[in-house]
Amino acid sequence: MDSPNSPKTHNYHFKNVYDDYTEQNAKPHIENKTVSTGSLIKSRLNFKWESTLKELEDWNSTDYSVYTGTAGVGMLLLRKAPNDKKNLRNIRKNYLQLDHLKNRSVSFLCGDAGPLALAAVISHKLEDNKIFDFCIKRLAAFSKVVKNTSSDLANEYLYGRAGYLYALLYVNKHVSPSPFNESVIRSVISAIFTCGETLAKHLKIEKDCPLMFEWHNTKYLGAAHGISGIIYLLLQARDYLLEDELNNLIKPTIQFLTTLRFPTGNFPSSLGPGKADKYVQWCHGAPGFLYMYCAAYRVFGEQHYLYSALKCADIIWWRGLLKKGYSLCHGVAGNAYCFIELFQTTKDEKHLYRAIKFAEYCLDHTKNREQCTPDRPMSLFEGISGPMYLLLDLQEPENAKFPGFTL
Ligand SMILES: [Zn+2]
Numbered sequence: 001m002d003s004p005n006s007p008k009t010h011n012y013h014f015k016n017v018y019d020d021y022t023e024q025n026a027k028p029h030i031e032n033k034t035v036s037t038g039s040l041i042k043s044r045l046n047f048k049w050e051s052t053l054k055e056l057e058d059w060n061s062t063d064y065s066v067y068t069g070t071a072g073v074g075m076l077l078l079r080k081a082p083n084d085k086k087n088l089r090n091i092r093k094n095y096l097q098l099d100h101l102k103n104r105s106v107s108f109l110c111g112d113a114g115p116l117a118l119a120a121v122i123s124h125k126l127e128d129n130k131i132f133d134f135c136i137k138r139l140a141a142f143s144k145v146v147k148n149t150s151s152d153l154a155n156e157y158l159y160g161r162a163g164y165l166y167a168l169l170y171v172n173k174h175v176s177p178s179p180f181n182e183s184v185i186r187s188v189i190s191a192i193f194t195c196g197e198t199l200a201k202h203l204k205i206e207k208d209c210p211l212m213f214e215w216h217n218t219k220y221l222g223a224a225h226g227i228s229g230i231i232y233l234l235l236q237a238r239d240y241l242l243e244d245e246l247n248n249l250i251k252p253t254i255q256f257l258t259t260l261r262f263p264t265g266n267f268p269s270s271l272g273p274g275k276a277d278k279y280v281q282w283c284h285g286a287p288g289f290l291y292m293y294c295a296a297y298r299v300f301g302e303q304h305y306l307y308s309a310l311k312c313a314d315i316i317w318w319r320g321l322l323k324k325g326y327s328l329c330h331g332v333a334g335n336a337y338c339f340i341e342l343f344q345t346t347k348d349e350k351h352l353y354r355a356i357k358f359a360e361y362c363l364d365h366t367k368n369r370e371q372c373t374p375d376r377p378m379s380l381f382e383g384i385s386g387p388m389y390l391l392l393d394l395q396e397p398e399n400a401k402f403p404g405f406t407l
Pocket of ligand 1: 224281282283284329330
């Protein structure tokens, strides 16, 4: 592959000086496909958790979202002790702010659907039917605007239909019996396909690329605002997809997207000529494509998807220690999750090793490694809660899931 530290790209990341995977290098870190007890990720976890809690204690915010607000911290606390009733009651009361939600957006990460979905799951665990029914009703009510394909609602993860679909699927996964029936889920999926086909036809690219989406007039390609994130979620909802949608819409679209790959292995952040090879982070660039390719490999079983995912992983390894910092959205923690996804897909411990090295990097959270302090330094997607979530998740790498993105 091309030099990972070419002058063109060097400004965005630190040089990765970690030794790459060999069986020998992995030995102190991995035992039976999980993190060994001697690893820093395990031995320093409690200390890191205590210091993170201290930082979180004094945090007050009127942002109630999962992405940058209190619900994201609630999600971290839920990950720490998912069945501790005292913890669950504390999260619902102090982090989900159900009385303050204002129907501002329908998505899980940046809208009301996130706190509502989390409150539904927590209320189910607490056997509190009244609040559970309230949350389900509120979530279901959003489907009216989501189904309307002539509204100006976007389709991406952060604010659009994919973000709403994630909320429904998240609740269905964690509540039994599943409260949202197939026809509701199908109606959201159909609306996403209708919007994607309409735009592709409008752009006259439908023969090569039958689906395209835009956000604020830009055809983004990455996980947060773009098509790779939307396709990743659709493939995770594979049980609800029709064969025709899989073979005649999703497959050729992925084929087209693959042609956009830079010689380095990275991908542009949006469609159009003259795009620079800049970002390697969850929200833009190769990481979003890695998730899409892994999901495509799991669904279609074709080897070339795995090859494409491995290509993404190499560029993430070389260019993923970002100067922007440690966050999930555009930082090292988000990039570490790519290796976890690939480990879960292949069971190859090389990817677990790489995830552990990136997580070790996050453990050494010092200000001088961060180019600028994040706007929301405590939050799940921009702040300290994200790397902490990763460290907790890596204790059980087979079950780890990028919060708000992987089901
Ligand atoms: Zn970002």
